[in-house]
Amino acid sequence: MIVRGTDRVLVMGITGKQGTFWTERMQAYGTCVVGGTNPNKAGATHCGVPVFATAGNAMKSTGFDVAILFIPPLMVKEAALDAIEAGARGLVVLTEHIPVQDVMYFIAAAQERGVRILGPNTAGAVTPGECFAGFMPAFNDRIFRKGSIGVISRSGSLGVLFCLNVVQAGYGVSAFIGIGGDPVIGTTTREALVALDTFPGTEAVVMVGEIGGSMEEEAAVYARTMAKPVIAFIAGGAAPRGRKMGHAGAIVTGDKGSYASKRSALEAAGVAVLDTPSDVGAALKAAPARIV
Amino acid sequence: MNFEEHAAKPLLAQHGIAVPRGGLARTPDEAAEVAAGIGAVVVKAQVPAGKRGKAGGIKLAATPDEARAHARAIIGMEIAGHPVEKVLIEEQMPIERELYAAVLNDTSSRSPLVMFSIEGGMDIEEVAATAPGKLRLQPADIRRGFSRAEAETLVRGLGLGAAEGKVADALARLYQAYVAFDAELLEINPLVVTRDGRVVALDCKFVMDDCGIVRQPDIACAGTPEKLTGLEARAKAAGLKYIDLDGDVGVLANGAGLTMTTMDVIRHHGGRPANFLEIGGEAYTQARPALELLLSNPRIRSLVINFCGAFARTDVMTRGVIEAIEALKPRLPIFFSVHGTGDEEAIRMLKDRLGVTPLATMDDACKSAVHAAKAAA
Numbered sequence: 001m002i003v004r005g006t007d008r009v010l011v012m013g014i015t016g017k018q019g020t021f022w023t024e025r026m027q028a029y030g031t032c033v034v035g036g037t038n039p040n041k042a043g044a045t046h047c048g049v050p051v052f053a054t055a056g057n058a059m060k061s062t063g064f065d066v067a068i069l070f071i072p073p074l075m076v077k078e079a080a081l082d083a084i085e086a087g088a089r090g091l092v093v094l095t096e097h098i099p100v101q102d103v104m105y106f107i108a109a110a111q112e113r114g115v116r117i118l119g120p121n122t123a124g125a126v127t128p129g130e131c132f133a134g135f136m137p138a139f140n141d142r143i144f145r146k147g148s149i150g151v152i153s154r155s156g157s158l159g160v161l162f163c164l165n166v167v168q169a170g171y172g173v174s175a176f177i178g179i180g181g182d183p184v185i186g187t188t189t190r191e192a193l194v195a196l197d198t199f200p201g202t203e204a205v206v207m208v209g210e211i212g213g214s215m216e217e218e219a220a221v222y223a224r225t226m227a228k229p230v231i232a233f234i235a236g237g238a239a240p241r242g243r244k245m246g247h248a249g250a251i252v253t254g255d256k257g258s259y260a261s262k263r264s265a266l267e268a269a270g271v272a273v274l275d276t277p278s279d280v281g282a283a284l285k286a287a288p289a290r291i292v
Numbered sequence: 293m294n295f296e297e298h299a300a301k302p303l304l305a306q307h308g309i310a311v312p313r314g315g316l317a318r319t320p321d322e323a324a325e326v327a328a329g330i331g332a333v334v335v336k337a338q339v340p341a342g343k344r345g346k347a348g349g350i351k352l353a354a355t356p357d358e359a360r361a362h363a364r365a366i367i368g369m370e371i372a373g374h375p376v377e378k379v380l381i382e383e384q385m386p387i388e389r390e391l392y393a394a395v396l397n398d399t400s401s402r403s404p405l406v407m408f409s410i411e412g413g414m415d416i417e418e419v420a421a422t423a424p425g426k427l428r429l430q431p432a433d434i435r436r437g438f439s440r441a442e443a444e445t446l447v448r449g450l451g452l453g454a455a456e457g458k459v460a461d462a463l464a465r466l467y468q469a470y471v472a473f474d475a476e477l478l479e480i481n482p483l484v485v486t487r488d489g490r491v492v493a494l495d496c497k498f499v500m501d502d503c504g505i506v507r508q509p510d511i512a513c514a515g516t517p518e519k520l521t522g523l524e525a526r527a528k529a530a531g532l533k534y535i536d537l538d539g540d541v542g543v544l545a546n547g548a549g550l551t552m553t554t555m556d557v558i559r560h561h562g563g564r565p566a567n568f569l570e571i572g573g574e575a576y577t578q579a580r581p582a583l584e585l586l587l588s589n590p591r592i593r594s595l596v597i598n599f600c601g602a603f604a605r606t607d608v609m610t611r612g613v614i615e616a617i618e619a620l621k622p623r624l625p626i627f628f629s630v631h632g633t634g635d636e637e638a639i640r641m642l643k644d645r646l647g648v649t650p651l652a653t654m655d656d657a658c659k660s661a662v663h664a665a666k667a668a669a
Contacts, residue, residue, distance in 0.1 A: 018603075074507060096573055099474055099504040100397045104434045107402050123602045135603035137633040155549020156602040157572055160632045161654065164600070181548055183399045210549055213399050235552040238537075238559040239568070246533045246548025246570045248502065249399075276557045278655040 001090045001116040001187055002175050002195055003031075003066055005130035010058050010088075011036040012079050013070035015046050022070070022135045023047045029139050031131040034062045037079075055079070059086040066090045068124070068133050073097040076120070080106035084115050092133045093119035093186070097248075103184045110186065117186025121247070122178040123156025126163075134178065136160070147172015148292055149284065150196030152189060153208035154181050154215075154249070158235060161277050162208050169281020171291065174202040181247030183212065189219040197226055203291045204229040206280060207271070209262060211236030212250040216262040224269035229287035233274045234262045293500045293515040294340035298380045300498035303511065304480070307469040309462050310492045314382030323363030324356040326381040335362040336380040340516045341372035342415075342497070349376065352384060374519070385492055390482035392416055393463050395438075395470040397477070397501070398431060404470065406430045406438055408463060410450050412482035438467035458491040459483070473511055474504025523567075523589060530581050532569065539564025540665045541658075542592040542624075544583055544613070546604040547572035554598045557655055563662030566592050576604035579612025580619075587622050594625045594664035598654050601632030610638035614645050625664040627657040 003009075009026070013019045014036025024047055027033050035049045035058045042053035052058040055067055067083035069076060069091065076098045083091055084106065091110065098120050110117050118125055124134015128146040132138035136156070143164045149171050153159030156178055163173050177192045179185055187195075189209060196205045207223075207230055209216040216234060223230045236250055237259040244251045251257065263273050272283050284291055295303075301311040313330060316338070317323035327333045337349030344350050349371050353359035359381060369376045390412035398405035409427045411419045419427050430446050432438040443460040452459055462483060470478045479497040486492060505512040520528060527534030533548070537555070541563045545551040551570035558565045566589060571582050586592065597613060599606040610630065617626070628650035630638050642648045651657045 073503065097503045099507070100476065100501050101404075101434060101471065101474060101504070104397070104403055108433055108435055137602055140632065140635075143632060153549065155547050157545070157547025157600045157604065157632075158549030158553055160602045161550060161553070161600045164631050165653075184397065184402050208549070210552060218400075233553075235549045235556060238555040238565060239552055240535070240537065243535055244502075245535070245552050245568060246572070250548055250552065275560050276655055277553060278653045 001118050001125065002177065002199055003090070003092070003125045003127060003131055003133040005030055005032065005127065007065040007131070008032050008034045008063060009133060010034060010055060010064040010067045010083070011070065012055060012067055012083065014038065014051060015041055016070055018135070019070035020047060025139060026132060029132055031133060034064050055083040055086040055088065064088065066092065066133060068092045069094060071095055077102040077106055081109055084109050084113060088115055090116040091118070091186070092122065092124055093117060094122060094124060094134055096121040100184050103182065107184065107186050118178065119180040119182070119185060121182040122180035123159065124178050126173070126176040128173050136176065136178070143167060144176070145172040148174050148201055148203040150174050150199060150202040150205045151176045151208070152192040152196065152205065153178055154210050154247070155208065155235065158208055162206055162233070162280060165277055165280045166206065166284070169284060171284055175199055181249050183249040189215040190222050193219050193222050193230070197228060202228065203289065204231065204284060204287060207232040209234045210247065210250050211239055211245070211259050211262070212247070212257040214257065217265040220265040220269040220271060223266070223271050229289055229291070230271045231274065231280060231283045232266050232271050233277055234259055293502055293505060293512060293517070295498040295500065295515045296338045296340055297336065297496055298338050299514040300496040301493065303469060303473055303498065304493050304496055307465045307472065309465050309469070310490060312382040312385055312492060312494065314380055316378055317363060317381055318378045320360040320364040320367070323379055323381050324360035327353060327356040327359035330381065330383045332384045333359055334382050334384055335359055335366060336382065337366045337369060337371055337376040338378045338380055339371045339374035339376055341374055344371055347371045385484055385494060386487040387484045388487045389485045391459065391485065392419070392481045393466055393483045394477065394479035394481070395467050395475065401431045404432045404434055404438070404467070406432055406446065406463065406467060408446050412484070416481065432467065437471070438464060440464040454489060455485040455491055459485070462491050473498070474501045474508055475499065476501045523585065527569070527585055530578070530585065532571065532575060532578060532582050532585065534585065535568040537565050537567050539566045540591050540593040540669070541661050542566045542586050542589065542595040544569050544571070544586055544595065545598040546570060546576055546600065546609060550598060550600050554596055554654060554658065557658040558596065558662060561659045561662045563658070563665055571609060572604050576609050577612070579609040580616045583613050583616035584620060587616070587620055592624060593668040594627070594661040596627050596657050596661045598629045598657060599632070599638070601634055605634040606630050606632055607634035607637035607641065610641055614641060617646060625661070627651060627660045629654040629657040
């Protein structure tokens with residue numbers, strides 16, 4: 001899911017410390033924030049926009065396209081269902097540590113209604129020059145200069161590093177999609193790859209994965225069919241088996257989710273797999289298609 | 293979080309799935325005592341690991357004396373790295389056939405997956421590989437659940453005969469327990485049909501979703517905490533994500549992906565990471581205690597501090613790092629890479645208070661730390 005500058009954004013949990021901090025930054029960057037939610041502060045104005053009790057009320061009053069959730073883990077299911085039932089087009093779920101069965105519940109509800117979800121446990125999405133949704137340093141133009149490279153990442157901090165390296169190499173970013181570090185997420189690597197393949201102005205895609213699950217292997221099947229160059233990095237090659245490496249989704253059990261499995265699937269699909277993030281510029285320069 | 297068999301079976305029983313009569317014993321005498329109240333028993337090592345039978349951790353005993361002798365042999369054994377501290381003493385069942393039943397979080401279909409096989413008692417990956425036709429899989433819509441009727445459809449036509457209804461019933465109840473206890477995996481292997489027509493869970497594997505623990509305190513307290521090293525336990529108590537590794541280059545970074553990558557790049561440049569320690573997300577204010585913890589590891593010969601701020605503000609993390617360094621005055625070489633939210637302020641603080649300039653890339657920081665660790669070795 002790519003968030004655009006024309007999307008009307010509802011910030012759920014807008015009055016909290018982080019909700020406030022990042023809403024101000026999103027507004028300053030150009031994100032069209034039309035309102036927020038907090039059941040106890042309905043009727044108030046916060047960050048210059050109206051606060052509603054629910055997403056349902058916000059939809060009836062101002063309308064919105066995308067809901068961004070700054071909501072504590074055990075309350076996310078209810079908030080997400082509220083936004084989905086209200087008719088949101090997309091949700092950005094930033095929260096980490098949501099019970100997986102709750103995540104499966106609201107993803108099932110979203111799929112039934114054709115609602116796109118980014119996350120959970122994502123740092124959000126950036127469309128440089130237009131808007132951002134979540135907590136990304138989009139306003140730092142040493143990291144998010146507008147350009148032609150699409151970037152997908154399970155990790156926020158690593159996604160920032162890759163965008164920085166892309167910009168340092170003289171390129172720019174068309175769109176950054178943070179898909180999230182949880183084991184069950186709304187937009188998979190493959191789905192994000194499809195979105196960037198068709199996103200105007202994107203000439204190549206950098207795909208930042210990590211150990212655990214089988215999303216990179218599934219994305220490799222699609223990458224094989226793409227005309228645009230795809231460059232990948234998989235974090236966790238040095239990680240021990242059987243331990244959750246910070247992200248709940250980053251765990252290798254048996255051979256499933258291993259670095260070797262992902263790397264070989266991607267290389268077999270013609271994807272250049274980097275040993276270190278610093279090599280991304282060289283890989284873009286070496287790509288068969290000339291990238292501007 | 294893993295649950296040992298003795299802690300998992302009562303949860304099945306709560307949902308109406310039959311389990312053998314039995315009791316837990318921590319000494320050979322207790323084992324004999326429990327066996328005396330039952331008759332012919334099975335003595336089963338309790339560790340959070342599979343393949344206990346192959347390791348010699350499961351024995352049949354006809355008398356209490358035999359149960360005592362087996363318990364004496366089993367308690368104190370080590371199975372898959374876990375010392376055996378207790379045994380479960382259970383009645384022997386007249387087994388007619390062994391089945392397999394499980395419900396788990398399936399990350400590919402993003403839904404619960406109900407699994408059933410008439411080949412129970414063996415490793416299910418082996419069944420999937422050698423006899424996939426004997427394994428039935430049914431994704432469930434978690435909003436609607438998994439009904440008794442759906443369970444009947446899943447087990448039909450497999451030659452279960454008169455036991456079919458009871459097996460379907462157990463499967464539907466297993467699904468209810470999976471939801472009720474925030475399971476990541478709830479598995480009965482084997483689920484047995486007895487010669488007198490009962491359907492009984494002979495073993496149970498339960499892994500609780502770690503994110504469900506906070507809303508399941510009464511259940512979670514029966515689980516087996518992850519085995520941690522001293523530093524890992526201290527980190528956990530402080531709310532930090534820390535994992536001990538066997539190298540000598542320390543790692544402090546924000547975000548799981550960046551931290552793993554720092555380990556990878558250290559290895560790429562010929563070094564060995566000493567640990568995983570990330571202070572991303574809400575933990576970004578914890579840089580000072582995190583670094584203090586890291587510096588108490590005597591194996592560390594050099595250190596990489598790699599910050600790339602998104603949510604985590606690099607100025608806040610760097611302030612914590614400077615405080616820890618000023619307080620502890622560590623002698624080992626430290627190499628910084630700092631980018632992202634708040635980096636201008638962070639870089640200025642490093643220069644003003646420590647006289648340090650971060651390196652241009654994380655590769656430079658990792659490479660320098662690898663060389664420094666080798667020089668100090």
